[in-house]
Amino acid sequence: xxxxxxxxxxxxxxxxxxxxxxxxxxxxxxxxxxxxxxxxxxxxxxxxxxxxxxxxxxxxxxxxxxxxxxxxxxxxxxxxxxxxxxxxxxxxxxxxxxxxxxxxxxxxxxxxxxxxxxxxxxxxxxxxxxxxxxxxxxxxxxxxxxxxxxxxxxxxxxxxxxxxxxxxxxxxxxxxxxxxxxxxxxxxxxxxxxxxxxxxxxxxxxxxxxxxxxxxxxxxxxxxxxxxxxxxxxxxxxxxxxxxxxxxxxxxxxxxxxxxxxxxxxxxxxxxxxxxxxxxxxxxxxxxxxxxxxxxxxxxxxxxxxxxxxxxxxxxxxxxxxxxxxxxxxxxxxxxxxxxxxxxxxxxxxxxxxxxxxxxxxxxxxxxxxxxxxxx
Amino acid sequence: xxxxxxxxxxxxxxxxxxxxxxxxxxxxxxxxxxxxxxxxxxxxxxxxxxxxxxxxxxxxxxxxxxxxxxxxxxxxxxxxxxxxxxxxxxxxxxxxxxxxxxxxxxxxxxxxxxxxxxxxxxxxxxxxxxxxxxxxxxxxxxxxxxxxxxxxxxxxxxxxxxxxxxxxxxxxxxxxxxxxxxxxxxxxxxxxxxxxxxxxxxxxxxxxxxxxxxxxxxxxxxxxxxxxxxxxxxxxxxxxxxxxxxxxxxxxxxxxxxxxxxxxxxxxxxxxxxxxxxxxxxxxxxxxxxxxxxxxxxxxxxxxxxxxxxxxxxxxxxxxxxxxxxxxxxxxxxxxxxxxxxxxxxxxxxxxxxxxxxxxxxxxxxxxxxxxxxxx
Numbered sequence: 001x002x003x004x005x006x007x008x009x010x011x012x013x014x015x016x017x018x019x020x021x022x023x024x025x026x027x028x029x030x031x032x033x034x035x036x037x038x039x040x041x042x043x044x045x046x047x048x049x050x051x052x053x054x055x056x057x058x059x060x061x062x063x064x065x066x067x068x069x070x071x072x073x074x075x076x077x078x079x080x081x082x083x084x085x086x087x088x089x090x091x092x093x094x095x096x097x098x099x100x101x102x103x104x105x106x107x108x109x110x111x112x113x114x115x116x117x118x119x120x121x122x123x124x125x126x127x128x129x130x131x132x133x134x135x136x137x138x139x140x141x142x143x144x145x146x147x148x149x150x151x152x153x154x155x156x157x158x159x160x161x162x163x164x165x166x167x168x169x170x171x172x173x174x175x176x177x178x179x180x181x182x183x184x185x186x187x188x189x190x191x192x193x194x195x196x197x198x199x200x201x202x203x204x205x206x207x208x209x210x211x212x213x214x215x216x217x218x219x220x221x222x223x224x225x226x227x228x229x230x231x232x233x234x235x236x237x238x239x240x241x242x243x244x245x246x247x248x249x250x251x252x253x254x255x256x257x258x259x260x261x262x263x264x265x266x267x268x269x270x271x272x273x274x275x276x277x278x279x280x281x282x283x284x285x286x287x288x289x290x291x292x293x294x295x296x297x298x299x300x301x302x303x304x305x306x307x308x309x310x311x312x313x314x315x316x317x318x319x320x321x322x323x324x325x326x327x328x329x330x331x332x333x334x335x336x337x338x339x340x341x342x343x344x345x346x347x348x349x350x351x352x353x354x355x356x357x358x359x360x361x362x363x364x365x366x367x368x369x370x371x372x373x374x375x376x
Numbered sequence: 377x378x379x380x381x382x383x384x385x386x387x388x389x390x391x392x393x394x395x396x397x398x399x400x401x402x403x404x405x406x407x408x409x410x411x412x413x414x415x416x417x418x419x420x421x422x423x424x425x426x427x428x429x430x431x432x433x434x435x436x437x438x439x440x441x442x443x444x445x446x447x448x449x450x451x452x453x454x455x456x457x458x459x460x461x462x463x464x465x466x467x468x469x470x471x472x473x474x475x476x477x478x479x480x481x482x483x484x485x486x487x488x489x490x491x492x493x494x495x496x497x498x499x500x501x502x503x504x505x506x507x508x509x510x511x512x513x514x515x516x517x518x519x520x521x522x523x524x525x526x527x528x529x530x531x532x533x534x535x536x537x538x539x540x541x542x543x544x545x546x547x548x549x550x551x552x553x554x555x556x557x558x559x560x561x562x563x564x565x566x567x568x569x570x571x572x573x574x575x576x577x578x579x580x581x582x583x584x585x586x587x588x589x590x591x592x593x594x595x596x597x598x599x600x601x602x603x604x605x606x607x608x609x610x611x612x613x614x615x616x617x618x619x620x621x622x623x624x625x626x627x628x629x630x631x632x633x634x635x636x637x638x639x640x641x642x643x644x645x646x647x648x649x650x651x652x653x654x655x656x657x658x659x660x661x662x663x664x665x666x667x668x669x670x671x672x673x674x675x676x677x678x679x680x681x682x683x684x685x686x687x688x689x690x691x692x693x694x695x696x697x698x699x700x701x702x703x704x705x706x707x708x709x710x711x712x713x714x715x716x717x718x719x720x721x722x723x724x725x726x727x728x729x730x731x732x733x734x735x736x737x738x739x740x741x742x743x744x745x746x747x748x749x750x751x752x
Contacts, residue, residue, distance in 0.1 A: 281743075
């Protein structure tokens with residue numbers, strides 16, 4: 001899929017030497033004109049230095065963004081803050097801007113000093129490589145991602161990276177969205193927060209919350225007017241598509257389950273139950289073995305909703321009902337046959353109108369191996 | 377260790393045919409005289425039928441307990457409740473008691489109908505096998521446990537089973553404690569709740585909460601008077617010893633980490649931070665690989681305490697400080713050398729007086745394999 005940034009925005013992908021592999025690790029996004037923008041960031045108290053920088057610039061028009069992969073610049077103390085400021089100054093000098101017009105983002109391992117001099121040395125090369133194509137930018141921000149993650153709906157395009165340390169209930173991962181729709185940044189911020197809550201906050205890989213999660217939405221404002229309904233729908237579609245691509249590319253994941261909770265008191269209650277199931281190591285291990293161990297689904301829901309009434313609960317794995325209004329159906333063997341690949345897990349928990357779908361993946365021995373080594 | 381029940385209490389271990397392996401799967405505890413007792417149970421809304429039965433008998437003197445392994449009798453609907461009642465009636469008939477003097481407990485996979493007729497048929501055999509020895513009772517309640525779990529301090533003895541679906545912040549697993557100390561059941565209940573909170577609620581294997589967790593404390597009341605301080609200290613020791621044995625025998629676990637949080641606002645805040653670290657799949661995988669990835673410790677704490685101030689946080693792995701008041705020390709290689717076996721992880725988070733220690737284990741590929749298959 002060839003996806004381009006909105007007219008007036010270009011990006012470049014560089015290898016500045018942060019990654020030992022020599023793969024791209026520095027991305028630059030540049031706009032001809034000031035951009036309105038919205039951003040949703042991790043709620044983690046250990047938020048990375050670049051997250052703190054960009055968050056402080058919410059509400060101000062910007063012209064460029066510098067993002068590196070291979071190093072999160074998180075939990076790096078005063079040196080981390082200095083590295084962010086130095087990057088903004090260098091980018092401003094390169095592009096003839098003010099440092100306050102530059103947003104900064106990072107992703108990668110936590111706690112290692114960012115080799116900011118490599119970024120500063122490489123930034124002048126970015127000017128030559130700027131292009132409207134989005135895909136090279138993905139390669140600059142990827143870490144253990146194995147697949148390109150792009151989306152385009154209506155006036156919106158987006159790119160994301162994921163892989164692990166993906167947990168619900170906050171903005172997870174890095175995503176950059178662009179539009180030419182002329183929408184005021186405050187309105188964009190509200191729409192983005194809602195769209196993120198319905199998409200990136202409804203996926204779970206390992207229930208671990210990142211220090212660097214960020215979703216950015218940029219608008220050139222040069223396009224045709226668009227209704228907010230239409231824009232909001234496109235925003236939901238772009239976010240949902242990128243979120244699903246992140247789960248599909250989960251570290252060690254071999255299948256995706258769509259956890260559909262209905263009958264809850266409200267949408268957030270339904271999402272909370274879905275996230276609890278998605279975060280259960282035991283249910284995730286059972287998924288990996290195609291084991292229809294639905295008791296682990298009920299115990300996960302019962303651990304976050306103390307007033308769950310089992311006699312109003314029904315659970316289906318794919319088309320097979322395994323638990324019907326409070327009692328087992330005995331159909332576990334038929335259910336196991338539904339679990340060989342992606343499948344849906346449907347949980348009705350009562351008579352309420354609240355419904356939500358959470359996307360999750362299985363827990364495999366490979367996930368453990370991928371995450372057991374690395375820092376030293 | 378030869379541990380015996382208090383004088384007047386005996387137990388029996390039987391194989392009634394619930395486990396296909398033919399191993400013991402039915403335990404009976406009988407007291408010559410009425411027992412005062414206290415119990416702490418899972419808070420899960422999907423609490424098993426036997427948990428509901430026993431919980432309803434809190435405050436009444438009892439004479440016997442019937443416990444089976446190999447089947448949790450959880451999420452089994454009306455049939456599960458009927459099986460509990462039938463077990464109590466059969467035990468009452470066997471021992472010449474009233475059904476209301478019988479407590480019931482179960483552990484094993486969730487959601488399968490309990491073959492209660494096998495229990496009923498085997499109960500009369502229990503009379504012949506009653507003995508003051510505790511260890512056979514352990515074998516009756518074990519599931520995937522590989523080691524015997526017994527403890528004795530002062531006037532108290534205890535036995536427990538664990539293995540997985542072990543999460544903090546509730547009574548986790550099954551444990552049965554006995555004493556001859558003459559203490560009123562209401563007082564015992566208060567002391568037990570506190571001891572459980574400081575022990576079983578401070579261990580974590582997989583952050584999954586069971587539907588069957590129960591801790592029982594029985595008193596014959598026939599022993600010498602004991603001060604509440606002395607009794608409470610012994611209760612803490614028995615609970616802490618059994619809790620540690622459960623973590624040491626975690627499914628797939630290869631090492632135990634003692635997560636020591638200090639400087640928090642209060643003890644519960646410290647325990648909450650410790651439990652967040654203990655529950656992090658990423659930190660648990662890093663432990664497995666002896667990878668001193670302390671960034672995962674900070675991100676776990678930052679995800680549950682939004683006001684965590686990194687510049688007041690220090691982290692040590694064993695004797696090696698890796699993060700000192702807000703900045704990395706760079707000592708990761710020395711830290712890795714501390715992680716080959718059991719080790720301590722010390723986190724100072726501020727100037728508060730709150731401190732707590734949480735015991736956790738690593739996440740291994742074997743944990744996933746052990747839990748990926750089994751229901752069908």
